[in-house]
Amino acid sequence: MYWFQNTRPMYWPRLMAGDYDMMLPLFRMYLKMLPGNAAQVHQYYGHGGAYFQETTPFWGGVPYMGPEVKENWTGHYFTPILELSMMMLDYYEYTQDAGFAREYLVPVASAGLLFFDEHFGRDTHGKLLLDPDNSIEMFWKVHNPAPDIAGLRAVIPRMLELPDGVVGAGMKENWRRLLGVVPPLPVDDSARRLLPYTGPQTAKGRNLENPELYAIYPFRLYGLGKPDFLLARHTFELRKFREKGCWNQDPIQAAYLGEAGVAKDYVHYALTRKDPKLKFPAFWVRGHDYEPDEDNGGNGENGLQKMLMQTEGKNIYLLPAWPKGWDGEFRLHAPYNTTVEGKIVNGKVTGPVVTPAERASDVKINQLTYE
Template sequence: MSFWGSYLNINYGYNRGDLKPGITENRYIRLYWQCTLELLALLIDVYDTTRDKKFLTDKLLVLAPPFLRFYREFNKGRDDDGKILFKPAQSLETWHEAVNPSPDIAGLQWVLDKLLALDELPEELREEWSELRELIPEVPTRTDAIKNRTVVLPALQYDHLANFENPELYTVFPYRLYGVGKPDLEIGRATWEDRLFKQTRCWFQNGIQAALLGLTDEAKADIVTRASNPHAGSRFPAFWGPGMDWIPDQDHGSVTCITVQRMLMQCDDGKIHLLPAWPKDWTVDFKLHAPNNTTVEGHVENGSLTKVTVSPEERRKDIVLPIEPDEKT
């Protein structure tokens, strides 16, 4: 994609045949729309953190209406319950043929719920987005009777495996439907355990998702593996790669940073969960930003938070620490 947002010519295609305008010759990105929802989720997190009203009105509420309107206008079909039928569709770059892909559905649920919770939302957008939210189907799942567990599927129907993402885990990150302190945590964990692709490099999100699910040992292993594999041909150790693409591999470093931060702190629904996936044998000093212009600074040693400073102090009441097994009732 070029910096102004249009497709590269080679992806859009020179010999397009019967392809409709706007549909790429490149099959990997032909129906890959949910990147717009990823951007909105990122912007929502920025606003949650800063509460910058100008950012809200000049950025988030400018981009969100056309992005969300596209989903309603492009997907004209409806299922038996009157919900949007996402068809034709694909589930990321991995499943090129899909109906009701989980990343798109989870993204729409997450983004719309966060936007509709804004007090500053103009009434016409609230009405439009409330109607759209009612049209979004549930994330597709499958119940395994033998193992007595439920897992998220990449899509309601999916075929033509072509890449290495785990689309079903977009319900954990970037769209945090499942995670520490949330309902149905075990669905998220079972989905993580059931994933097809377990690589630990580049843009693979396994470490982030493990941290968000409170899987301490798994997140730790991901970080150790990533940090132990610098590019041998580069003098600067953080020039990872080439991973899946190039050197320096900014994906590798970015995923590492996000994983460490999510191991230390997770914030949703007004709570600040500290040490949700932090190893007891790792000592750390940290200072992180939380929603509502909040900073949290602390020291952790031998699995205990020995010092914590919260600014503003009134947010201290929102801190949640992990419950030890012998403390659970």
């Protein structure tokens, strides 16, 4: 079985590493699941679209999970297709491969958006009503979970930006309509913090995760230089679960919030968490599930990359969360077929060398605003 929660950490950092060819087998596996999953969705519910199970064999398949079905870990958990769409959007942004966008990205993302549009009803205000819907594996069958709202709010605007040669105007019109009915992220205004789902926070927690932080990563609605930064940082500071290693996303989220000390602590832990019983250096010690663990290395690598470089549109930010006392050399890939390389000595970047050269004007070192 492929557990998306455990498989994704190895693939996200392949973007900055430039290992694009290593990502295609993952995308291809899920793309091949689409026809069968879509057929089952239509059989069960009588509507279009598709999604991927959190835990699935390589040939795919989804169980019937109507509202009357008893809750469980992954039954009413529909988030993976949104995160995979986000990863595919990044792949396209990095490579500018229009063929990939047409053949992989648009089929997968459009199937996921159609599923959310047609599977769920509307509330009294005409907004999408995500209920029952798991807030990942943490809270089961809740109302308007933050990860799915964040995913829809992150994916749809980026799909609308795709060139007309990649996607038709009719699809964009449907996505604009859907974006207009996506509900707001759940927020506790009195405490100034994001919430894992909307409504009274009475659902029983089943895991050790912070679903409200999905709006920071992987869906990147909040971060350095973005609106409501203090809301996101305060939410991170109040997070309930702070465990290190395995699939915990804290090092990446900390980097996106400029928390260099926290990111350093978590990244160091993840990348040095070896098991002496296991043969190879990158066979990480067992986390929550099994050994060798897939997640320590991936999340550690991803966190380290984001401490060193983050991108937003054409902007390339260097050292957004880099700790004092760490020197190093780097060569990282950025969107629009760009590479950035240089050295860090005493907190300063020498160079950097940017390829192609005309992208050098997009590089900003420690030039981030906080709102």
